[in-house]
Amino acid sequence: xxxxxxxxxxxxxxxxxxxxxxxRKMHINDVSLSQVTDDYLGYIQKLEQxxxxxxxxxxxxxxxxxxxxxxxxxxxxxxxxxxxxxxxELERRLKHYQIFRQGARLLxxxxxxxxxxxxxxAPLVLAPRFAPGETNLAALAEALQHIVHALPTVIxxxxxxxxxxxxxxxxxxxxxxxxxxxxKMRFKxxxxxxxxxxxxxxxxxxxxxxxxxxxxxxxxxxxxxxMLQSDTIGTPRYGN
Amino acid sequence: xGTEKSLDNTIEALLxxxxxxxxxxxxxxxxxxxxxxxxxxxxxLRKRLAHGIVLVRTETTAALAVAGGLExxxxxxxxxxxxxxxxxxxxEVLSILLYQGPATRAQIDYIRGVNSTSSIRTLxxxxxxxxxxxxxxxEVAYQxxxxxxxxxxxxxTAELPQAAELxxxxxxxxxxxxxxxxxxxx
Numbered sequence: 001x002x003x004x005x006x007x008x009x010x011x012x013x014x015x016x017x018x019x020x021x022x023x024r025k026m027h028i029n030d031v032s033l034s035q036v037t038d039d040y041l042g043y044i045q046k047l048e049q050x051x052x053x054x055x056x057x058x059x060x061x062x063x064x065x066x067x068x069x070x071x072x073x074x075x076x077x078x079x080x081x082x083x084x085x086x087x088x089e090l091e092r093r094l095k096h097y098q099i100f101r102q103g104a105r106l107l108x109x110x111x112x113x114x115x116x117x118x119x120x121x122a123p124l125v126l127a128p129r130f131a132p133g134e135t136n137l138a139a140l141a142e143a144l145q146h147i148v149h150a151l152p153t154v155i156x157x158x159x160x161x162x163x164x165x166x167x168x169x170x171x172x173x174x175x176x177x178x179x180x181x182x183x184k185m186r187f188k189x190x191x192x193x194x195x196x197x198x199x200x201x202x203x204x205x206x207x208x209x210x211x212x213x214x215x216x217x218x219x220x221x222x223x224x225x226x227m228l229q230s231d232t233i234g235t236p237r238y239g240n
Numbered sequence: 241x242g243t244e245k246s247l248d249n250t251i252e253a254l255l256x257x258x259x260x261x262x263x264x265x266x267x268x269x270x271x272x273x274x275x276x277x278x279x280x281x282x283x284x285l286r287k288r289l290a291h292g293i294v295l296v297r298t299e300t301t302a303a304l305a306v307a308g309g310l311e312x313x314x315x316x317x318x319x320x321x322x323x324x325x326x327x328x329x330x331x332e333v334l335s336i337l338l339y340q341g342p343a344t345r346a347q348i349d350y351i352r353g354v355n356s357t358s359s360i361r362t363l364x365x366x367x368x369x370x371x372x373x374x375x376x377x378x379e380v381a382y383q384x385x386x387x388x389x390x391x392x393x394x395x396x397t398a399e400l401p402q403a404a405e406l407x408x409x410x411x412x413x414x415x416x417x418x419x420x421x422x423x424x425x426x
Contacts, residue, residue: 011354061353096413099339099406103335118387119259119260
């Protein structure tokens with residue numbers, strides 16, 4: 001069959017008919033319609049599974065095609081006015097549709113090929129908004145004063161001189177040194193000129209030295225003076 | 241600083257600031273001018289804009305767009321436009337609306353000889369066509385949008401390929417016999 005059609009290839013009876021006629025490079029008229037009738041009928045026979053609505057459209061056109069075909073085969077066949085009208089109407093619809101199919105082909109060629117871009121979002125309005133209606137010189141002066149009052153003032157902070165502090169490590173070293181050299185000395189003697197904080201540090205240093213076994217300390221009774229003695233052997237001797 | 245407040249200047253500013261298509265009715269209200277004055281001013285604007293920006297318009301809507309030939313550079317800024325494949329059926333519906341003008345669903349169905357409901361829905365969803373009032377004012381008709389024109393790269397339906405030719409044959413065809421009132425069975 002020279003004009004075999006594939007199922008589902010055509011979108012409706014007019015599409016099918018035009019496809020068949022254009023495949024033969026023919027114009028739309030009685031001759032071309034009667035020539036494609038057999039192919040058309042062959043196609044709709046394979047269309048059985050399609051929906052009834054779609055089918056009825058195909059069959060309606062098939063009926064008209066059979067009229068055309070019959071007339072071409074039987075020159076004596078007289079068609080009624082209604083039948084003549086159906087044939088004319090089918091040709092008319094095909095010609096009308098053909099124009100838009102041509103249009104669709106032309107559209108397909110330029111479809112999305114060189115699209116124009118529309119702005120994606122509204123651009124900025126450049127002019128700043130300024131409403132000077134209620135402004136006068138006095139109001140501007142007052143506004144300026146408010147600004148001046150609101151200006152941050154520079155605050156000078158008092159800086160305190162902090163006396164260099166003695167670290168426990170320093171005191172430990174010094175105390176160890178003195179006790180080593182003097183071999184034996186009294187705590188009151190070491191802290192003679194020291195203030196309260198220094199006495200505390202000296203005492204902590206003393207405890208540290210006793211713990212490490214460099215010095216042994218002796219106190220007769222609570223709050224009495226403490227005797228320090230260097231312990232050069234280096235073994236810890238707590239208390240006595 | 242101040243620009244002459246002519247109608248075409250006003251419309252240009254409105255379209256620029258909107259950044260999207262504006263209905264001619266809306267422009268008419270905003271610019272406080274009649275529809276025909278707006279329409280004339282749009283033509284003045286179209287002739288005046290001949291550089292990086294073009295005016296795109298349908299019967300009812302107008303928008304500014306980047307002129308053809310510059311889209312590659314602009315795409316670097318905005319990214320590629322979305323793919324809008326619509327198939328043969330969709331193209332045929334567009335062909336009817338673009339070359340012949342607004343049509344109802346029944347008219348489209350009759351011309352194509354097949355139900356076009358799903359094609360119309362797809363085109364509506366993609367913003368390629370829009371609803372409008374039919375001739376009687378009661379029925380819903382469809383017309384192409386500014387968006388579909390920009391996608392086709394034209395600023396007016398008159399710029400479509402073979403527009404004059406196809407419209408001529410349509411005109412000749414329709415004059416031969418009045419459109420029949422008969423509609424196809426659903």
